Amino acid sequence: MNSDLSCNSVTDELQVLESVFCQSGEFTLHDLNAEAGSARYTITVSDSSNNEQSPNLGSTIAITFAPGPCYPKSLPDISLTSDLLTRKAADKMKTSLIEYANAYLCGEPMAMEIVEWIRLHFKEYANYENQQEMTPESQGLGTCVTSLLRLDHMRAKGRYIKTLTSWCEELGIMGRIIFVERLILILLEGHQARVKEFILRLKTQKVDVDSSGKACKEKMMSVLSDKPTDKHRFSSFEVSEMGSVQELRKYFDSLNLSQLYDEHLQPLCRHPLQGAIR
Secondary structure, eight states: OOHHHHHHHHHHHHHHHHHHSOSTTTEEEEEEETTTTEEEEEEEEEOSOOOTTOTTTTOEEEEEEEOOTTTTTSOOEEEEEOTTOOHHHHHHHHHHHHHHHHHHTTTSOOHHHHHHHHHHHHHHHHTOOTTOOOOTTTTTOOSEEEEEEEESOBSSHHHHHHHHHHHHHHHTOEEEEEEETTEEEEEEEEEHHHHHHHHHHHHHSEEEEOTTSOEEEOOSOEEEEEEEOOOOOOSSEEEEEESOHHHHHHHHHHTTOHHHIIIIIHHHHHSOOSOOBO
């Protein structure tokens, strides 16, 4: 691998990380060898969930990265430290993280994506008890949730939809992707951890193309709502094209999601922002 490319990847990424994790104690640079393209630094974050059953999960996890000369073609060395993780839980979490990163992240600077994965999955491993193998019941799948996401646009519509559909099939998530006027919505129903995994993939994997036709990640997705539910409204994940916001309103009424529409969609339907299928 070109050593200059490796050096640039590390130093450029460090600048971004220092600007993002700029609060006291969030980012610590231990060592940097610019000529070799290697470094060692620690990012300390809290988990991204508010779990009433685990109120102590405001605690932090420290992630130490040590990218080497072959980074980002190969993964950086990573170590995890938290008072809420037993050694076995930390090892289990690291193994799962490495599997994910090898499958989806190699080839591009990946520290932000790794931090996001850890924040979203921290609760599962912090709840790892009695050093037993994690089962579906102990993985922290959580309750069933209904989540509403909004996309700004799609350029490669067919490819995008195919990717989302395959993720839902793999994760056991049901719901709809809805196109109406200038709005693109994703309505999801599934176990909390699986929906979080879907959202993580949407943030970190290449699902669309940019204006030059190059594969790119989703940078303009927003989560409008994410709430527990005891209802099961869907048996599949499908595409729904609607002709008007009035039809959208009737659809949400039929699902007993009128409140969700009133709180999050009615303002958008009054003043839809620019952006749709291009």
